[in-house]
Amino acid sequence: xxxxxxxxxxxVVHDYFSRALVPALHxxxxxxxxxxSLDARGYLQEPSAPGAFGETxxxxxxxxxxxxxxxxxxxxxxxxxxxRLVNLRPGSWGWTVAGDxxxxxxxDLGGLHDGLIALHWRLDGDAGVGTNNLGFTVDLRPFLGIxxxxxxxxxxxxxxxxxxxxxxxxxxxxVEGSVLYLPVSVEGALLSVGDGHARxxxxxxxxxxxxxxxxxxxxxxxxxxxVVTTPYAKTPTGRITFGFDATLDNAAAxxxxxxxxxxxxxxxxxxxxxxxxxSAVVDLRITxxxxxxxGVHAVLADGxxxxxxxxxxxx
Numbered sequence: 005x006x007x008x009x010x011x012x013x014x015x016v017v018h019d020y021f022s023r024a025l026v027p028a029l030h031x032x033x034x035x036x037x038x039x040x041s042l043d044a045r046g047y048l049q050e051p052s053a054p055g056a057f058g059e060t061x062x063x064x065x066x067x068x069x070x071x072x073x074x075x076x077x078x079x080x081x082x083x084x085x086x087x088r089l090v091n092l093r094p095g096s097w098g099w100t101v102a103g104d105x106x107x108x109x110x111x112d113l114g115g116l117h118d119g120l121i122a123l124h125w126r127l128d129g130d131a132g133v134g135t136n137n138l139g140f141t142v143d144l145r146p147f148l149g150i151x152x153x154x155x156x157x158x159x160x161x162x163x164x165x166x167x168x169x170x171x172x173x174x175x176x177x178x179v180e181g182s183v184l185y186l187p188v189s190v191e192g193a194l195l196s197v198g199d200g201h202a203r204x205x206x207x208x209x210x211x212x213x214x215x216x217x218x219x220x221x222x223x224x225x226x227x228x229x230x231v232v233t234t235p236y237a238k239t240p241t242g243r244i245t246f247g248f249d250a251t252l253d254n255a256a257a258x259x260x261x262x263x264x265x266x267x268x269x270x271x272x273x274x275x276x277x278x279x280x281x282x283s284a285v286v287d288l289r290i291t292x293x294x295x296x297x298x299g300v301h302a303v304l305a306d307g308x309x310x311x312x313x314x315x316x317x318x319x
Contacts, residue, residue: 008037010071012061017046019067021161021171023154023190027075030192033226036090041198042069043098043215044149050097054137055122057099067163068150068172072196076224079193084185084230085153087195088223092146092180094202095217098125098134102210108293109209125214127202134202134214142203147178148220149199149213156189163199165296166248170235173246174213174292175301176204182239185230195224211294231269232262242305248297255298256288263302271311285309 016028046061046069061069079085100123103116123136135141152171155161166172170186200218237244247258267278285308291299
């Protein structure tokens with residue numbers, strides 16, 4: 005297997021998804037890629053002060069600064085691309101903003117009299133902590149906000165809303181050691197990644213996490229028989245399925261539907277039996293509220309259900 009490197013240079017950084025994008029890299033199934041990505045807005049250097057943002061890689065960018073796309077040989081529509089997050093290393097700085105009147109809950113929260121505010125973070129990847137300009141410290145839990153493959157449809161698609169092919173999923177559980185499975189819609193999959201987050205809560209309630217540059221090692225494998233046809237993941241602590249929709253009801257139903265399908269195969273049960281089991285052990289969580297659609301993920305923790313049959317735990 006070959007190890008590749010992808011850095012944020014012209015011909016690599018882009019701000020939309022499209023099947024027409026020229027691949028920045030061709031790899032074989034099983035190869036690894038180390039991707040150095042800019043922060044979501046593509047800033048070329050750390051802010052000089054909280055909220056004092058400078059020049060970006062893509063002036064006037066329509067969306068997030070992504071790296072790719074990566075063409076994976078052998079990936080065809082109907083397959084899944086397994087993206088294993090081998091290593092995640094945040095940059096030395098990050099930022100968070102709040103109070104944007106365009107965000108979903110700004111008008112409903114009350115008391116937001118400060119206007120738009122920014123936090124500036126110093127990030128220590130070795131110690132795994134971040135400290136902001138207000139003097140508060142948090143433990144880091146880095147992940148990529150965007151991991152997505154190209155849609156089947158022609159055209160250029162915003163990086164903001166997540167879709168059936170992944171993208172701006174913003175799930176804080178996709179940490180180092182996780183594997184995200186994305187439905188392949190075009191030959192080669194055309195994977196793009198970026199939007200590093202040093203830490204985020206479920207919901208990403210202000211519209212931003214701790215946004216930061218990120219260096220990520222990925223292992224890319226083509227899966228010919230995915231367990232479900234929508235994005236799903238295995239993390240160090242469990243299994244996750246996702247739902248995205250303009251309404252919370254539909255997003256929750258989509259996430260749960262996918263989890264029930266997985267549980268049917270995993271435990272060899274009927275769909276109604278899977279629903280009964282899910283009601284006891286599956287958690288529905290709001291992934292993010294920030295990107296024009298609702299994101300919900302269903303979580304089945306490892307060991308939450310045990311069976312006398314070892315075969316029941318396959319998949």
